[in-house]
Amino acid sequence: MKSISISDIAKKPSILDEIDDVVEIVNKKTNEVKGVFISSKDLPYIKDMIEELEYRKWLKRNRGLLENPPEDLEGIFDEAIKELGERLSYDD
Numbered sequence: 371m372k373s374i375s376i377s378d379i380a381k382k383p384s385i386l387d388e389i390d391d392v393v394e395i396v397n398k399k400t401n402e403v404k405g406v407f408i409s410s411k412d413l414p415y416i417k418d419m420i421e422e423l424e425y426r427k428w429l430k431r432n433r434g435l436l437e438n439p440p441e442d443l444e445g446i447f448d449e450a451i452k453e454l455g456e457r458l459s460y461d462d
Contacts, residue, residue, distance in 0.1 A: 376404060421458065 373394040379385060386407065395405040408416065 373403075374407075 371392055371394055372389075373396045374385065374389075375396055375398040377398065379395070389407060389409060391409075393407045394403050395407055396402065397404055413420075
């Protein structure tokens with residue numbers, strides 16, 4: 371896997387147009403990986419995984435509400451799940 375620095379991208383943003391591989395985005399000062407760049411042409415291969423990650427992050431952020439829903443929000447989760455399903459079906 372290749373790696374490029376944040377400063378390389380800041381200096382020359384078009385560098386992302388030239389990437390045809392999976393690349394780590396690295397903070398060269400701390401040598402910390404900040405993210406991973408995957409070309410949008412590869413999106414169909416990982417779309418399901420991205421949706422699962424988004425759902426798990428949403429679930430983690432909202433776990434307290436799921437376990438102890440306030441009375442005035444009764445039914446809101448069903449509505450949110452329905453809306454999320456509708457939005458995801460538009461992407462297909």
